[in-house]
Amino acid sequence: MELKSAIIQLSREIGIDKIGFAVADNFEYLREGIEAQAVAGNQAGFEHQNLDERLNPDLIFKAPKTIIAVALAYPSKLTSRPKRTNYRRGQFASVSWGIDYHDILQTKIDQLIEGIKALTSDFDYKAMVDTGELIDVAVAQRAGLGFIGKNGLLITPEFGSYVYLGEIITSIELEPDQPISLNCGECKRCVNLCPTDALIGNGKMVAKRCLSFQTQNKGEMPLEFRSKIRTTIYGCDICQQVCPYNKGINSTQHQDELAIDLELAYPELIPLIKLTNREFKAKFGHISGSWRGKNVLQRNAIYALGNARDQTAVDFLVELYHTSTREDFKEACFWSLSLILNSEASAQQLLKK
Numbered sequence: 001m002e003l004k005s006a007i008i009q010l011s012r013e014i015g016i017d018k019i020g021f022a023v024a025d026n027f028e029y030l031r032e033g034i035e036a037q038a039v040a041g042n043q044a045g046f047e048h049q050n051l052d053e054r055l056n057p058d059l060i061f062k063a064p065k066t067i068i069a070v071a072l073a074y075p076s077k078l079t080s081r082p083k084r085t086n087y088r089r090g091q092f093a094s095v096s097w098g099i100d101y102h103d104i105l106q107t108k109i110d111q112l113i114e115g116i117k118a119l120t121s122d123f124d125y126k127a128m129v130d131t132g133e134l135i136d137v138a139v140a141q142r143a144g145l146g147f148i149g150k151n152g153l154l155i156t157p158e159f160g161s162y163v164y165l166g167e168i169i170t171s172i173e174l175e176p177d178q179p180i181s182l183n184c185g186e187c188k189r190c191v192n193l194c195p196t197d198a199l200i201g202n203g204k205m206v207a208k209r210c211l212s213f214q215t216q217n218k219g220e221m222p223l224e225f226r227s228k229i230r231t232t233i234y235g236c237d238i239c240q241q242v243c244p245y246n247k248g249i250n251s252t253q254h255q256d257e258l259a260i261d262l263e264l265a266y267p268e269l270i271p272l273i274k275l276t277n278r279e280f281k282a283k284f285g286h287i288s289g290s291w292r293g294k295n296v297l298q299r300n301a302i303y304a305l306g307n308a309r310d311q312t313a314v315d316f317l318v319e320l321y322h323t324s325t326r327e328d329f330k331e332a333c334f335w336s337l338s339l340i341l342n343s344e345a346s347a348q349q350l351l352k353k
Contacts (some may be wrong), residue, residue: 001117004174010115018071019178020143024064027055044207053133065173069143073159073251087268090304093235094216094288097265098348103163104197129166136165144177149202151190151239160246190239195228211236220328233300234289269301
């Protein structure tokens with residue numbers, strides 16, 4: 001117990017917002033549901049592909065005893081907006097504001113690991129931040145950080161669902177924490193207000209119907225989703241914004257580390273579309289929303305111009321249609337021009353000139 005208390009105190013000093021401890025038993029109880037989701041075609045395809053490793057810590061770490069789960073709260077609201085310019089702006093979902101959370105949280109986990117090493121010599125570990133084998137929300141729920149809501153996100157009592165998650169599998173045996181008793185009850189706001197009916201209502205979703213997935217998937221976005229992204233070019237916050245547990249929550253304790261740049265959170269659309277690979281990496285490469293590369297975000301930005309009915313973008317879209325070598329860009333230009341001109345025929349006529 002003394003070691004656990006020391007680790008908790010260390011986490012507070014480092015600036016980790018929540019920490020919990022779970023037994024490193026398997027998560028086999030999740031297998032049936034995950035396999036059913038796969039058969040139904042409801043998975044995104046971004047998941048770790050070896051299901052056995054996702055469910056069994058002992059397959060990815062020798063003799064695991066404890067999983068230390070951590071959470072870092074992030075801001076969900078901006079206190080100001082970027083200045084008005086001649087260009088329409090798009091936006092990134094709040095999860096991508098500021099420096100890539102993988103880097104921020106990994107740094108804190110590394111500091112925690114070094115601190116634990118100073119507390120005990122018997123410490124083997126494997127650390128993960130979001131992209132590891134284990135299912136973060138399942139680990140966090142077992143460790144008592146929060147509960148899994150109907151939208152599939154971990155919801156904490158203090159910070160709502162606006163938290164980044166990570167974990168450390170370790171050989172140290174520490175007293176586990178207990179899952180909390182909170183739940184969604186009869187509330188279905190996230191399910192009912194999801195614009196694409198992506199949420200099933202039991203913590204699972206049809207991932208390919210999620211707007212966050214659509215803004216990250218390559219190629220042409222299916223027609224039914226384009227208008228629903230509005231001017232958001234990465235991610236979707238709707239199921240979080242409508243959640244009662246998130247009402248009034250805006251965690252700003254890490255604003256210095258996250259260093260939110262309004263010009264990146266709400267970028268000018270046309271200048272973004274014009275960026276070269278090198279320019280894109282220099283400007284956006286340090287935020288998590290850049291992980292898919294510039295082409296997907298530029299495609300989304302073209303859709304956003306149409307959704308914004310940006311009359312000033314007509315000449316730009318015509319030129320881009322004729323100069324781009326990407327078929328998804330050309331198709332996006334035609335689609336957006338059709339919206340702006342309120343006519344597919346007018347768009348076709350304009351593009352023939």
